[in-house]
Amino acid sequence: MDLIRIRNAEKHYQLEKAEMPALTGINLVVGSGERVCLMGPSGSGKSTLLNIIGCVDTLSAGTVEIAGRETGSLKDAQLSEFRNRTMGFVFQTFNLIPVLSVFENVEYPLLLQRIPREERAARVEELLERVGLKDFRRRSPERLSGGQRQRVAIARALVSRPRLVIADEPTAALDHETGRTIMELMVEMNRSAGSTLIFATHDPAVALYAGRLVTMSDGRILEDREVA
């Protein structure tokens, strides 16, 4: 079953008087449970495409359908709720909320869903256990290492049991070994949750964790192939 359908997607940025194309003629279909890697050099459009799929940016032309809903027709508040219930995000720079503890960061998406306290606590504890940070639940994210922060971000992305997890350069701010551990964790958790994972990287070693590789350049898809 298809989770993502992108048709004739175009995205332009207005830079002063010039219009800069970021995505051109993108057509992409991603099925449920797939692990897709967007690869390409800086400025190739990977992050822009992830932003479009993640409904945090809008298209200049074309349509995006996620889980059967055309995102362009949703109002801002509907999009917020849709993101909260359908997607989990992992960012390159972790993007944890500095004034919330590890537990509260992971709990945050569930708070937005108004899930009862006991259930929230159980789900957060379970996720923290799985990412190996149960003993750090009260700690401020600022007192964690980069790898630990990204583990918290993964737990936060998965806590609401989303159908789609979007990760933009999840290992770029980490050393090679930590990056490898994070990718293994992400793939393992993604597999057990049965969700779709779509991530961007320019590191060929990280791309090996995908089942499908989409190569991009200058805002276009150059190649789209299955990998072993």
Added chain:
Amino acid sequence: MRNLTIAWRSILRHARRTVITVSALVVGLTGMVVFQGFLSQMMQGFRDGTILSGVGHLQIAARSQYFVDGEFNPFAYGLKDSAHLAASLGKEPDVTAVFPSTGFVAVAGLGDQSATLLVKAYPPDRMYFAPRSGIIIPPSDRFNLGTLVAGAPVKPQDSNRLVIGETASRVLGAKVGDVVTLMAILPGGNLEGRDFTISGIFSSPGRDKSFAYTDYRTAADFIREHAPPVLMVIARSIGAVPAIADSLPRNVSFRTWKDLAQLYMQVSTILGSFLGVIRAIILLVTLFILANSMNRTVLERMREWGTLRALGTKKKDILYVILWEGCLQGLLGAAAGIALGFLVSAIIDAAGGLTYHNGAQAYAIMIRPGLDSVWLNLIPAVLTAGLAALLPGLRAVRLTPSQCLREA
């Protein structure tokens, strides 16, 4: 609740910036509270001084027209049953004193000198003249008519005695013990004259040129008045006046101190407006400082806003976080400023207050800000701080989540 939590913790996280940002508010409101406390005490003194200078908390007359021209024509306004009314009012727990008053215009002559006087008459035990030196605490159950510069006030057993103003005595060339002749026109056009002995000379700015005081019995006898035109009421407190007024019989007319002390009311209104202007300036400065700080905070935390939006937080909730931060800073600054203002006031009071001298007399003004200083400063400060956060907040929510993340 989560919005408030994030806002509160963000303020604490940037404690140094918060302190610097709210310091303008703290300093401004500290000064404001002390100044308000000083003005409030000064105005209270002015109010009580005005009431006890001959206005009273309440004046009761037979007809309302008395309050238009009665002072110059008291014969036309005799208040029947005044003794009964005074006795009945005197039993009210909130009434300190009830007494008759009258007055007349007379030409005073001494040798070949003459002066026109407005003679006011009260029972002797309701007239107070302050001594020339020392710390003055005027009694609250009688009229404080000025400073006695020579002689003595009229005593209860005296008759045909007069306390005359210093300037008038100079015009007449009169001194204590001299006998002046007062000529007054009575009802029917008769000219009546009587000799009065000067028992004392008083000083009071603006009054000692034309005012003189005598006892009520002598005055009533002189002008052949059978009933006083007005009863003066001194209440225990300002707050008791409406209840006393409500207890009056319907066939009499009355005016409260608010109706009669027009100068006080005008000055009070002007000073109130002046305080409002100063408060507005303080809040305006705070608005600019806080808006600048909030703008910087919002820009620095674009990643946070973008992340929160990506996680599913609605625009309005982001706006609430930013508004809460502004309001909380306003609340902290205002609370600190007000508390500091009360502390400074208490220290000044403990040191004896602010003393001012009038010749050899000394008056102490305490600084006692009221509870109104709290809400009058707290609420506008919080609202101003919220307003300062509004524009940066709207700016943050105008961007898409990806724009926020890109601008971080």
